[in-house]
Amino acid sequence: MGKVKIKKSDVWIDMTPMSDVMTLLLTFFMLTSTFVKNEPVKVNTPGSVSETKVPENGVLTILVSPQKGPNGKPTGEGQVFLSYDNSTELAQIVDNMTTLTPAQKKTFVSESMFGAPLDKLAAYLSKPASERSKELPKMGIPLDSIQGQDMTEFQQWVNAARQVNPKVRLAIKSDADSPYGTVKKVMSELQDMDESHYYMITQLDAKKAADAAKK
Amino acid sequence: MDMMETGKGGGKQKKMTVRVDFTPMVDMLMLLITFFMLCTSLSKPSTMELTMPSNDKNTHEAQKNEAKESHSITIYLTDGNKIFYGNGKPEYDNPNWLKPADWSNTPKGIRYVLQHKQVGDPSTGEAISLPFQDMDIAVKELNRKRQADPKAYPDSIYQSELAAIKSGTINGKKVSTMTVIIKPTDHASYRNLVDILDEMQISYIGTYVIDKLTDQDKALLAKKGVKA
Numbered sequence: 001m002g003k004v005k006i007k008k009s010d011v012w013i014d015m016t017p018m019s020d021v022m023t024l025l026l027t028f029f030m031l032t033s034t035f036v037k038n039e040p041v042k043v044n045t046p047g048s049v050s051e052t053k054v055p056e057n058g059v060l061t062i063l064v065s066p067q068k069g070p071n072g073k074p075t076g077e078g079q080v081f082l083s084y085d086n087s088t089e090l091a092q093i094v095d096n097m098t099t100l101t102p103a104q105k106k107t108f109v110s111e112s113m114f115g116a117p118l119d120k121l122a123a124y125l126s127k128p129a130s131e132r133s134k135e136l137p138k139m140g141i142p143l144d145s146i147q148g149q150d151m152t153e154f155q156q157w158v159n160a161a162r163q164v165n166p167k168v169r170l171a172i173k174s175d176a177d178s179p180y181g182t183v184k185k186v187m188s189e190l191q192d193m194d195e196s197h198y199y200m201i202t203q204l205d206a207k208k209a210a211d212a213a214k215k
Numbered sequence: 216m217d218m219m220e221t222g223k224g225g226g227k228q229k230k231m232t233v234r235v236d237f238t239p240m241v242d243m244l245m246l247l248i249t250f251f252m253l254c255t256s257l258s259k260p261s262t263m264e265l266t267m268p269s270n271d272k273n274t275h276e277a278q279k280n281e282a283k284e285s286h287s288i289t290i291y292l293t294d295g296n297k298i299f300y301g302n303g304k305p306e307y308d309n310p311n312w313l314k315p316a317d318w319s320n321t322p323k324g325i326r327y328v329l330q331h332k333q334v335g336d337p338s339t340g341e342a343i344s345l346p347f348q349d350m351d352i353a354v355k356e357l358n359r360k361r362q363a364d365p366k367a368y369p370d371s372i373y374q375s376e377l378a379a380i381k382s383g384t385i386n387g388k389k390v391s392t393m394t395v396i397i398k399p400t401d402h403a404s405y406r407n408l409v410d411i412l413d414e415m416q417i418s419y420i421g422t423y424v425i426d427k428l429t430d431q432d433k434a435l436l437a438k439k440g441v442k443a
Binding site (some may be wrong): 012014015016018019022023025026029030032033034035036045046047048049050051052053054172173174175176177178179180181182183186187190191196197198199200201202203204208211212 | 234236237238240241242245247248251252254255256257258259260262263264265266267285292294320366391399400401402403405406407408409410413416417425
Protein backbone atom coordinates (compact mmCIF):
# COMPACT_ATOMS: atom_id res chain seq x y z
CA MET A 1 0.00 0.00 0.00
CA GLY A 2 1.38 3.28 -0.99
CA LYS A 3 1.41 5.84 1.67
CA VAL A 4 -0.76 8.82 0.85
CA LYS A 5 1.26 11.82 1.41
CA ILE A 6 -0.84 14.45 3.09
CA LYS A 7 0.27 17.82 2.08
CA LYS A 8 0.52 20.01 5.10
CA SER A 9 -0.92 23.31 4.08
CA ASP A 10 0.14 26.19 6.15
CA VAL A 11 -2.81 28.56 6.53
CA TRP A 12 -1.50 31.94 7.28
CA ILE A 13 -4.09 34.60 8.00
CA ASP A 14 -2.85 38.08 7.85
CA MET A 15 -3.87 39.75 11.08
CA THR A 16 -2.62 43.20 10.15
CA PRO A 17 -6.01 44.65 9.01
CA MET A 18 -7.66 43.23 12.10
CA SER A 19 -5.03 44.78 14.27
CA ASP A 20 -5.61 48.09 12.49
CA VAL A 21 -9.31 48.01 13.20
CA MET A 22 -8.69 47.06 16.80
CA THR A 23 -6.32 49.95 17.32
CA LEU A 24 -8.90 52.32 15.90
CA LEU A 25 -11.61 50.97 18.17
CA LEU A 26 -9.33 51.15 21.16
CA THR A 27 -8.39 54.75 20.40
CA PHE A 28 -12.07 55.62 20.04
CA PHE A 29 -12.95 54.11 23.41
CA MET A 30 -10.01 55.70 25.13
CA LEU A 31 -10.82 59.16 23.83
CA THR A 32 -14.58 59.25 24.17
CA SER A 33 -15.33 57.39 27.34
CA THR A 34 -14.91 58.28 30.95
CA PHE A 35 -14.28 55.85 33.74
CA VAL A 36 -17.27 54.69 35.71
CA LYS A 37 -17.01 55.85 39.28
CA ASN A 38 -17.62 53.23 41.84
CA GLU A 39 -20.73 54.46 43.61
CA PRO A 40 -22.19 52.87 46.71
CA VAL A 41 -25.68 53.01 45.26
CA LYS A 42 -26.85 52.85 41.69
CA VAL A 43 -28.76 55.92 40.61
CA ASN A 44 -30.56 56.44 37.37
CA THR A 45 -30.46 60.15 36.61
CA PRO A 46 -33.49 61.70 34.93
CA GLY A 47 -33.43 62.61 31.26
CA SER A 48 -33.49 66.24 30.28
CA VAL A 49 -33.13 68.49 27.26
CA SER A 50 -30.33 70.42 28.90
CA GLU A 51 -27.03 70.10 27.09
CA THR A 52 -24.83 71.86 29.60
CA LYS A 53 -21.94 69.70 30.71
CA VAL A 54 -20.86 69.16 34.27
CA PRO A 55 -17.96 71.49 35.11
CA GLU A 56 -14.59 69.79 34.82
CA ASN A 57 -13.13 70.40 38.24
CA GLY A 58 -13.94 71.62 41.70
CA VAL A 59 -17.25 69.79 41.87
CA LEU A 60 -18.62 68.40 45.09
CA THR A 61 -21.08 65.74 44.02
CA ILE A 62 -23.92 65.03 46.39
CA LEU A 63 -25.32 61.61 45.70
CA VAL A 64 -28.79 61.14 47.10
CA SER A 65 -29.62 57.47 47.37
CA PRO A 66 -33.03 56.33 46.21
CA GLN A 67 -32.94 53.53 48.80
CA LYS A 68 -35.50 51.20 47.37
CA GLY A 69 -37.82 49.27 49.64
CA PRO A 70 -38.53 45.54 49.39
CA ASN A 71 -41.01 46.14 46.57
CA GLY A 72 -38.42 48.05 44.57
CA LYS A 73 -40.03 51.43 45.16
CA PRO A 74 -37.89 54.19 46.63
CA THR A 75 -38.75 54.75 50.26
CA GLY A 76 -37.51 58.30 50.50
CA GLU A 77 -35.13 57.70 53.38
CA GLY A 78 -32.35 58.75 51.07
CA GLN A 79 -28.87 58.64 52.43
CA VAL A 80 -26.35 61.15 51.26
CA PHE A 81 -22.91 60.38 49.91
CA LEU A 82 -20.34 62.90 48.81
CA SER A 83 -17.46 62.88 46.40
CA TYR A 84 -14.94 65.47 45.41
CA ASP A 85 -12.87 65.29 42.28
CA ASN A 86 -9.59 66.73 43.51
CA SER A 87 -7.71 64.42 45.87
CA THR A 88 -5.28 67.01 47.27
CA GLU A 89 -8.12 69.31 48.19
CA LEU A 90 -10.13 66.39 49.51
CA ALA A 91 -7.31 65.64 51.94
CA GLN A 92 -7.48 69.23 53.18
CA ILE A 93 -11.25 69.01 53.51
CA VAL A 94 -11.06 65.92 55.68
CA ASP A 95 -8.34 67.57 57.78
CA ASN A 96 -10.75 70.40 58.48
CA MET A 97 -13.39 67.98 59.61
CA THR A 98 -11.58 65.42 61.74
CA THR A 99 -8.16 63.99 62.53
CA LEU A 100 -7.18 60.74 60.88
CA THR A 101 -4.01 58.70 60.91
CA PRO A 102 -1.98 58.95 57.67
CA ALA A 103 -3.03 55.43 56.66
CA GLN A 104 -6.70 56.20 57.22
CA LYS A 105 -6.38 59.43 55.27
CA LYS A 106 -4.83 57.56 52.38
CA THR A 107 -7.78 55.18 52.27
CA PHE A 108 -10.21 58.06 52.56
CA VAL A 109 -8.73 59.91 49.60
CA SER A 110 -8.53 56.78 47.46
CA GLU A 111 -12.19 55.95 47.92
CA SER A 112 -14.41 57.32 45.18
CA MET A 113 -17.21 58.37 47.50
CA PHE A 114 -17.47 58.92 51.20
CA GLY A 115 -20.50 58.69 53.39
CA ALA A 116 -19.59 57.42 56.81
CA PRO A 117 -20.78 59.50 59.76
CA LEU A 118 -17.92 61.34 61.46
CA ASP A 119 -18.00 59.29 64.65
CA LYS A 120 -17.66 56.05 62.72
CA LEU A 121 -15.30 57.34 60.04
CA ALA A 122 -12.01 56.30 61.62
CA ALA A 123 -13.25 52.80 62.45
CA TYR A 124 -14.71 52.44 58.98
CA LEU A 125 -11.46 53.42 57.28
CA SER A 126 -9.47 50.87 59.27
CA LYS A 127 -11.51 47.98 57.89
CA PRO A 128 -10.39 45.96 54.87
CA ALA A 129 -11.64 47.04 51.45
CA SER A 130 -14.11 44.20 50.98
CA GLU A 131 -15.88 45.02 54.23
CA ARG A 132 -15.87 48.72 53.45
CA SER A 133 -17.69 48.27 50.17
CA LYS A 134 -20.31 46.17 51.92
CA GLU A 135 -20.80 48.63 54.71
CA LEU A 136 -20.81 51.94 52.84
CA PRO A 137 -24.26 51.54 51.22
CA LYS A 138 -25.74 51.22 54.70
CA MET A 139 -24.17 54.44 55.91
CA GLY A 140 -24.72 57.99 54.81
CA ILE A 141 -23.86 61.45 55.98
CA PRO A 142 -26.38 62.46 58.65
CA LEU A 143 -28.75 65.24 57.71
CA ASP A 144 -30.33 65.72 61.11
CA SER A 145 -29.06 68.46 63.30
CA ILE A 146 -26.89 67.50 66.23
CA GLN A 147 -27.68 68.96 69.61
CA GLY A 148 -25.49 71.84 70.57
CA GLN A 149 -24.31 72.45 67.00
CA ASP A 150 -25.93 74.81 64.58
CA MET A 151 -24.80 72.89 61.51
CA THR A 152 -25.63 69.36 60.53
CA GLU A 153 -22.79 67.05 59.54
CA PHE A 154 -23.70 67.40 55.90
CA GLN A 155 -23.55 71.17 56.16
CA GLN A 156 -20.19 70.93 57.90
CA TRP A 157 -18.79 68.94 54.98
CA VAL A 158 -20.10 71.44 52.45
CA ASN A 159 -18.74 74.25 54.55
CA ALA A 160 -15.32 72.58 54.79
CA ALA A 161 -15.26 72.15 51.03
CA ARG A 162 -16.19 75.80 50.59
CA GLN A 163 -13.35 76.86 52.87
CA VAL A 164 -10.75 74.80 51.03
CA ASN A 165 -11.98 75.80 47.60
CA PRO A 166 -14.09 78.98 47.66
CA LYS A 167 -15.18 78.29 44.09
CA VAL A 168 -16.50 74.80 44.78
CA ARG A 169 -19.57 73.89 42.78
CA LEU A 170 -22.26 71.64 44.09
CA ALA A 171 -23.88 69.00 41.96
CA ILE A 172 -26.85 66.98 43.11
CA LYS A 173 -27.23 63.51 41.70
CA SER A 174 -30.40 61.71 42.47
CA ASP A 175 -32.53 58.96 41.05
CA ALA A 176 -35.35 59.90 38.69
CA ASP A 177 -37.86 57.88 40.68
CA SER A 178 -36.92 59.07 44.11
CA PRO A 179 -39.56 61.31 45.64
CA TYR A 180 -38.99 65.05 45.65
CA GLY A 181 -39.23 65.05 49.45
CA THR A 182 -35.86 63.29 49.67
CA VAL A 183 -34.12 65.76 47.42
CA LYS A 184 -35.91 68.64 49.13
CA LYS A 185 -34.28 67.73 52.44
CA VAL A 186 -30.84 68.10 50.88
CA MET A 187 -31.79 71.26 49.02
CA SER A 188 -33.25 72.95 52.07
CA GLU A 189 -30.14 72.14 54.09
CA LEU A 190 -28.12 73.87 51.40
CA GLN A 191 -30.51 76.80 51.32
CA ASP A 192 -30.21 77.14 55.09
CA MET A 193 -26.52 77.78 54.69
CA ASP A 194 -26.98 80.16 51.77
CA GLU A 195 -25.71 77.72 49.17
CA SER A 196 -28.42 78.39 46.68
CA HIS A 197 -26.73 77.75 43.38
CA TYR A 198 -26.18 74.21 42.25
CA TYR A 199 -26.21 71.80 39.39
CA MET A 200 -28.57 68.90 38.96
CA ILE A 201 -26.99 66.00 37.16
CA THR A 202 -29.17 64.67 34.37
CA GLN A 203 -28.59 62.78 31.18
CA LEU A 204 -29.37 64.00 27.74
CA ASP A 205 -32.67 62.63 26.52
CA ALA A 206 -32.56 62.78 22.74
CA LYS A 207 -36.19 61.77 22.33
CA LYS A 208 -37.40 64.51 24.60
CA ALA A 209 -35.23 67.09 22.86
CA ALA A 210 -36.57 66.07 19.45
CA ASP A 211 -40.09 66.23 20.81
CA ALA A 212 -39.49 69.73 22.13
CA ALA A 213 -38.02 70.92 18.84
CA LYS A 214 -41.09 69.70 16.96
CA LYS A 215 -43.39 71.80 19.10
CA MET B 216 26.82 47.44 3.65
CA ASP B 217 29.23 44.84 2.57
CA MET B 218 26.56 42.32 2.09
CA MET B 219 24.48 44.59 -0.04
CA GLU B 220 27.32 45.33 -2.27
CA THR B 221 28.03 41.69 -2.83
CA GLY B 222 24.36 41.21 -3.57
CA LYS B 223 24.46 43.83 -6.25
CA GLY B 224 27.50 42.25 -7.63
CA GLY B 225 25.58 39.46 -9.31
CA GLY B 226 25.18 36.95 -6.51
CA LYS B 227 21.78 35.29 -6.12
CA GLN B 228 19.64 37.60 -4.05
CA LYS B 229 17.39 35.84 -1.64
CA LYS B 230 14.14 37.71 -1.17
CA MET B 231 13.40 37.81 2.49
CA THR B 232 9.75 38.25 3.33
CA VAL B 233 9.44 39.54 6.83
CA ARG B 234 6.15 38.38 8.18
CA VAL B 235 5.27 39.49 11.64
CA ASP B 236 2.60 37.49 13.32
CA PHE B 237 0.01 39.95 14.56
CA THR B 238 -2.12 37.41 16.37
CA PRO B 239 -0.74 38.13 19.87
CA MET B 240 -1.20 41.83 19.26
CA VAL B 241 -4.81 41.29 18.23
CA ASP B 242 -5.33 39.23 21.38
CA MET B 243 -3.98 41.98 23.53
CA LEU B 244 -6.03 44.66 21.77
CA MET B 245 -9.16 42.57 22.20
CA LEU B 246 -8.51 42.40 25.92
CA LEU B 247 -7.91 46.13 26.14
CA ILE B 248 -11.09 46.93 24.24
CA THR B 249 -13.11 44.62 26.43
CA PHE B 250 -11.64 46.33 29.46
CA PHE B 251 -12.53 49.79 28.18
CA MET B 252 -16.01 48.74 27.14
CA LEU B 253 -16.81 47.35 30.56
CA CYS B 254 -15.14 49.89 32.79
CA THR B 255 -16.04 53.16 31.13
CA SER B 256 -19.23 54.87 30.18
CA LEU B 257 -19.70 56.69 26.92
CA SER B 258 -22.39 59.11 27.99
CA LYS B 259 -21.07 62.13 29.75
CA PRO B 260 -23.68 63.35 32.20
CA SER B 261 -25.22 66.67 31.42
CA THR B 262 -26.42 69.06 34.04
CA MET B 263 -28.97 71.67 34.83
CA GLU B 264 -28.16 74.85 36.65
CA LEU B 265 -30.54 75.82 39.35
CA THR B 266 -30.66 78.74 41.70
CA MET B 267 -32.95 78.37 44.64
CA PRO B 268 -34.11 81.24 46.83
CA SER B 269 -32.24 81.49 50.10
CA ASN B 270 -33.99 80.36 53.25
CA ASP B 271 -32.54 83.33 55.06
CA LYS B 272 -35.39 85.08 56.81
CA ASN B 273 -33.51 88.37 56.87
CA THR B 274 -33.90 89.04 53.16
CA HIS B 275 -34.92 92.64 52.79
CA GLU B 276 -38.32 93.31 51.38
CA ALA B 277 -36.71 95.51 48.75
CA GLN B 278 -34.77 92.54 47.38
CA LYS B 279 -37.92 90.61 46.71
CA ASN B 280 -39.56 91.46 43.46
CA GLU B 281 -43.23 90.98 43.29
CA ALA B 282 -44.56 89.30 40.20
CA LYS B 283 -47.65 90.79 38.67
CA GLU B 284 -50.58 88.58 39.48
CA SER B 285 -51.88 88.47 35.95
CA HIS B 286 -48.46 87.32 34.76
CA SER B 287 -48.02 84.42 37.08
CA ILE B 288 -48.93 80.79 36.88
CA THR B 289 -48.61 78.32 39.73
CA ILE B 290 -47.83 74.70 38.96
CA TYR B 291 -48.30 71.92 41.47
CA LEU B 292 -46.47 68.66 40.87
CA THR B 293 -48.10 65.77 42.66
CA ASP B 294 -47.63 62.04 42.90
CA GLY B 295 -48.43 59.76 40.01
CA ASN B 296 -46.97 62.24 37.49
CA LYS B 297 -50.02 64.51 37.82
CA ILE B 298 -49.83 68.25 37.43
CA PHE B 299 -52.24 70.94 38.48
CA TYR B 300 -51.94 74.56 37.56
CA GLY B 301 -53.67 77.78 38.39
CA ASN B 302 -53.54 81.16 36.69
CA GLY B 303 -52.80 84.33 38.60
CA LYS B 304 -53.32 84.81 42.29
CA PRO B 305 -54.04 81.61 44.18
CA GLU B 306 -57.69 81.25 45.11
CA TYR B 307 -57.42 78.98 48.08
CA ASP B 308 -61.16 78.71 48.69
CA ASN B 309 -61.99 77.86 45.11
CA PRO B 310 -61.04 74.29 44.11
CA ASN B 311 -61.98 75.07 40.51
CA TRP B 312 -59.06 77.45 40.28
CA LEU B 313 -56.84 74.39 40.04
CA LYS B 314 -56.88 72.83 36.62
CA PRO B 315 -55.37 69.46 35.78
CA ALA B 316 -52.71 69.05 33.11
CA ASP B 317 -50.40 66.27 32.01
CA TRP B 318 -46.95 65.84 30.50
CA SER B 319 -48.11 65.14 26.96
CA ASN B 320 -47.54 67.36 23.98
CA THR B 321 -51.26 67.90 23.44
CA PRO B 322 -53.63 70.79 24.29
CA LYS B 323 -54.04 69.14 27.68
CA GLY B 324 -50.32 69.14 28.35
CA ILE B 325 -48.49 71.62 30.53
CA ARG B 326 -46.41 72.74 27.56
CA TYR B 327 -49.51 73.87 25.70
CA VAL B 328 -50.70 75.70 28.78
CA LEU B 329 -47.41 77.53 29.21
CA GLN B 330 -47.10 78.40 25.56
CA HIS B 331 -50.65 79.72 25.32
CA LYS B 332 -50.69 81.66 28.54
CA GLN B 333 -51.89 85.20 27.99
CA VAL B 334 -50.57 87.97 30.15
CA GLY B 335 -51.78 91.49 30.57
CA ASP B 336 -54.77 93.07 32.19
CA PRO B 337 -57.04 95.23 30.02
CA SER B 338 -58.59 96.84 33.10
CA THR B 339 -55.28 98.53 33.90
CA GLY B 340 -54.71 99.46 30.29
CA GLU B 341 -52.05 96.82 29.73
CA ALA B 342 -52.23 95.11 26.39
CA ILE B 343 -52.77 91.38 26.28
CA SER B 344 -49.89 89.42 24.84
CA LEU B 345 -48.64 85.88 24.48
CA PRO B 346 -45.12 85.84 25.96
CA PHE B 347 -44.19 82.56 24.33
CA GLN B 348 -45.04 83.83 20.86
CA ASP B 349 -42.96 86.98 21.28
CA MET B 350 -40.00 84.99 22.53
CA ASP B 351 -40.32 82.24 20.00
CA ILE B 352 -40.07 84.78 17.19
CA ALA B 353 -37.09 86.47 18.84
CA VAL B 354 -35.24 83.21 19.51
CA LYS B 355 -35.82 81.97 15.97
CA GLU B 356 -34.52 85.28 14.68
CA LEU B 357 -31.45 84.93 16.88
CA ASN B 358 -30.88 81.35 15.69
CA ARG B 359 -31.22 82.47 12.09
CA LYS B 360 -28.69 85.27 12.59
CA ARG B 361 -26.35 82.83 14.27
CA GLN B 362 -26.62 80.36 11.45
CA ALA B 363 -25.95 83.02 8.86
CA ASP B 364 -22.87 84.25 10.67
CA PRO B 365 -21.65 81.75 13.27
CA LYS B 366 -18.48 83.71 13.97
CA ALA B 367 -20.36 86.77 15.20
CA TYR B 368 -22.23 84.64 17.72
CA PRO B 369 -19.87 82.59 19.84
CA ASP B 370 -21.45 80.65 22.67
CA SER B 371 -20.98 83.39 25.28
CA ILE B 372 -22.71 86.07 23.22
CA TYR B 373 -25.42 83.68 22.14
CA GLN B 374 -26.17 82.69 25.71
CA SER B 375 -26.29 86.27 26.95
CA GLU B 376 -28.62 87.27 24.12
CA LEU B 377 -30.81 84.30 24.89
CA ALA B 378 -30.91 85.31 28.54
CA ALA B 379 -31.86 88.86 27.51
CA ILE B 380 -34.74 87.55 25.44
CA LYS B 381 -35.90 85.34 28.27
CA SER B 382 -35.90 88.27 30.65
CA GLY B 383 -38.16 90.13 28.26
CA THR B 384 -35.85 92.43 26.31
CA ILE B 385 -36.33 91.96 22.59
CA ASN B 386 -34.41 94.36 20.37
CA GLY B 387 -34.18 96.85 23.21
CA LYS B 388 -37.92 96.81 23.79
CA LYS B 389 -39.53 95.41 26.88
CA VAL B 390 -42.14 92.74 26.38
CA SER B 391 -44.25 91.10 29.02
CA THR B 392 -42.93 87.91 30.51
CA MET B 393 -44.59 85.45 32.76
CA THR B 394 -43.55 84.13 36.11
CA VAL B 395 -43.93 80.50 36.98
CA ILE B 396 -44.13 79.29 40.55
CA ILE B 397 -43.38 75.59 40.81
CA LYS B 398 -44.63 73.84 43.91
CA PRO B 399 -43.69 70.18 44.00
CA THR B 400 -45.26 68.04 46.69
CA ASP B 401 -43.07 65.61 48.59
CA HIS B 402 -44.57 62.72 46.64
CA ALA B 403 -43.74 64.07 43.23
CA SER B 404 -40.77 62.30 41.73
CA TYR B 405 -37.44 63.97 41.11
CA ARG B 406 -37.99 63.22 37.44
CA ASN B 407 -41.05 65.48 37.46
CA LEU B 408 -38.99 68.33 38.86
CA VAL B 409 -36.40 67.94 36.11
CA ASP B 410 -39.20 67.64 33.55
CA ILE B 411 -40.84 70.87 34.62
CA LEU B 412 -37.49 72.68 34.56
CA ASP B 413 -37.09 71.35 31.04
CA GLU B 414 -40.44 72.84 30.15
CA MET B 415 -39.16 76.19 31.40
CA GLN B 416 -36.24 75.89 29.03
CA ILE B 417 -38.39 74.74 26.11
CA SER B 418 -40.91 77.53 26.56
CA TYR B 419 -38.25 80.22 27.16
CA ILE B 420 -39.38 81.09 30.65
CA GLY B 421 -36.65 82.96 32.46
CA THR B 422 -38.40 83.75 35.72
CA TYR B 423 -39.43 80.75 37.70
CA VAL B 424 -39.07 79.71 41.26
CA ILE B 425 -39.35 76.42 43.11
CA ASP B 426 -41.37 77.17 46.18
CA LYS B 427 -42.46 75.22 49.21
CA LEU B 428 -46.02 74.07 49.65
CA THR B 429 -47.87 76.08 52.25
CA ASP B 430 -50.63 74.64 54.43
CA GLN B 431 -53.13 76.50 52.27
CA ASP B 432 -51.75 74.79 49.17
CA LYS B 433 -52.03 71.44 50.86
CA ALA B 434 -55.62 72.11 51.85
CA LEU B 435 -56.45 73.16 48.32
CA LEU B 436 -54.86 70.04 46.84
CA ALA B 437 -56.67 67.91 49.41
CA LYS B 438 -59.96 69.30 48.09
CA LYS B 439 -58.95 67.97 44.69
CA GLY B 440 -58.32 64.60 46.27
CA VAL B 441 -54.56 64.85 46.07
CA LYS B 442 -52.30 63.70 48.86
CA ALA B 443 -49.84 66.46 49.56
